[in-house]
Amino acid sequence: MTRTRTIVVFALALTVMVVAGGAFLNKMVEFVFTMAGDEVAGFGAVAVVTYLCGMVPLLCLTLWGAFTGRFRDVEAPAVRMLALHREIERQEARHG
Numbered sequence: 719m720t721r722t723r724t725i726v727v728f729a730l731a732l733t734v735m736v737v738a739g740g741a742f743l744n745k746m747v748e749f750v751f752t753m754a755g756d757e758v759a760g761f762g763a764v765a766v767v768t769y770l771c772g773m774v775p776l777l778c779l780t781l782w783g784a785f786t787g788r789f790r791d792v793e794a795p796a797v798r799m800l801a802l803h804r805e806i807e808r809q810e811a812r813h814g
Contacts, residue, residue, distance in 0.1 A: 753763060783789055
């Protein structure tokens with residue numbers, strides 16, 4: 719069951735990324751053609767470069783996290799925090 723769930727989640731994530739990436743690429747191509755026009759040459763070039771400078775490192779970090787297994791058990795820290803909180807409350811109740 720877990721293996722099937724992992725495959726389904728991965729397939730859905732891949733589908734979303736492909737569709738969103740395709741739409742983004744389409745808009746970037748349209749934008750490049752708009753910038754190359756005579757009337758608005760260079761319009762928004764700084765904004766696009768700034769956007770890409772911010773997004774490329776974020777994309778690299780996300781891919782690094784996904785490939786190294788950082789997103790496998792995202793609920794564990796929350797469960798651990800609650801368990802530690804209960805333990806602290808028990809110790810405080812014992813020591814008054």
